[in-house]
Amino acid sequence: MTHPQATVASPRLRVLVARAAFPDVLARLKDVADVDDTPDDRIETPEGLRLRMRDKHGAFITNSERIDTALLEACPALRVVSTMTVGVDHIDLAACASRGVIVTHTPDVLTETTADLGFGLLLAAARQMADAERYLRAGRWNRWRYDLFAGRDVHGSTLGIIGMGRIGQAIARRAALGFGMQVLYHNRSRLPDAIEQALGAQHRSLDALLTQSHHVLLALPYTPSARHLIGAAELARMQPGATLVNVARGGIVDEIALADALERGHLGAAGLDVFDGEPAVNARLLTAPRVVLTPHIASASIPTRRAMVQLAVDNLCAVLQGQPPLTPVAF
Ligand code: 8YV
Numbered sequence: 558m559t560h561p562q563a564t565v566a567s568p569r570l571r572v573l574v575a576r577a578a579f580p581d582v583l584a585r586l587k588d589v590a591d592v593d594d595t596p597d598d599r600i601e602t603p604e605g606l607r608l609r610m611r612d613k614h615g616a617f618i619t620n621s622e623r624i625d626t627a628l629l630e631a632c633p634a635l636r637v638v639s640t641m642t643v644g645v646d647h648i649d650l651a652a653c654a655s656r657g658v659i660v661t662h663t664p665d666v667l668t669e670t671t672a673d674l675g676f677g678l679l680l681a682a683a684r685q686m687a688d689a690e691r692y693l694r695a696g697r698w699n700r701w702r703y704d705l706f707a708g709r710d711v712h713g714s715t716l717g718i719i720g721m722g723r724i725g726q727a728i729a730r731r732a733a734l735g736f737g738m739q740v741l742y743h744n745r746s747r748l749p750d751a752i753e754q755a756l757g758a759q760h761r762s763l764d765a766l767l768t769q770s771h772h773v774l775l776a777l778p779y780t781p782s783a784r785h786l787i788g789a790a791e792l793a794r795m796q797p798g799a800t801l802v803n804v805a806r807g808g809i810v811d812e813i814a815l816a817d818a819l820e821r822g823h824l825g826a827a828g829l830d831v832f833d834g835e836p837a838v839n840a841r842l843l844t845a846p847r848v849v850l851t852p853h854i855a856s857a858s859i860p861t862r863r864a865m866v867q868l869a870v871d872n873l874c875a876v877l878q879g880q881p882p883l884t885p886v887a888f
Pocket of ligand 1: 619620855856
C-alpha cells in the first residue's frame, strides 16, 4: 500500500486593507496574500483596528488609521505598514522601528497635484472667490461696485513658503515661473544654491518670512514641534491683509487665533485644506470671513490617487515578497 506524500502548505500571508480604494489597483495584493479588505470604507475604532490587524503581516492604511505602541503590541506578525499618504504623523515611527516593522509612504506621486491645490487655494483666498460665489448664489449681487470683493494680488507679490520639501518647491515653481512672485522660504535646512537660484527663492528666518510676505503657505511635515507653529504671535507678525494657506496639517495652526485674526480684519484671507481634528471643523472657521475651506483634497485627482494606491500596494508586495520597499519612510 502506498502512502500519499504528506505535504505541508506554507502559511499564506495576511494583509489588512483598512479603507476602500480603487479595487482594480488593490487586486494585485491577492497574488501575495489573503486580503481582509474594507469595501464599505468604514473607519474602525482603535479597538476594531486592533482586532482586524492582530494576525496580519501587512497593512494598507490612510491617515485615518493611527499606528501606535498599543496597536503594534497586539500585532506580533506585522512586517510592514504601507500608508497611502506622504505625511506620516499618524504613525509612531520609533515604535515601528523598535519592532522591526517597515513603514512605507507615497511621496513624489502626489507632489504636483497637491501643489496645484495649494496654489489654487492661494488664488481663491486672496481673491475672495468663495465669499464672492456664496454672495452671488444668495442672490445678493444687484450692482457693480468699485470695491466689490476687491482682494489682494497674487501675481508679482511675495510668497513665503514654510516647509520647502517636494511640495513646497513645486508651489515655489508655480509662484516664481507662472506668477512672477518673489519666493521666500523657511525650512529646517537650506536648499542647495542651484535650487535656490532656479526658483529665485531666498531663505529667511520664520520671523523675517512672516513679516516680509504678502502670502504665507504651509507645506511642512507635522511633527510635535510644528504644533501651533502659527499661533496668535505669528499671525500678528504677518502683514495686515496677508493670506495664510495650509495644505500641510491642521494642527500646525492655532485655529482659534486664526479665526480671531480673520474676524479682527488683520489677516486678509485664509485657504485651508486641513483641520485640527478633521473631519470635524472648528465652528469659528466655518463662520470666519474671507476663508476658503476644502475637505483635505489636495492630492485628490483620479490619476494621483490611483498612483498613490499603486505605490502603496507595490510597497506592500515588495516587503511581503522579501524585497526592499520602493519608498520607505526614512527614520
Ligand atoms: C492624503 C495627505 O490624501 O499624503 C498626505 O499626507 O495628506 C493626503 O494626500 C490623505 O492623508 C488621506 O490619506
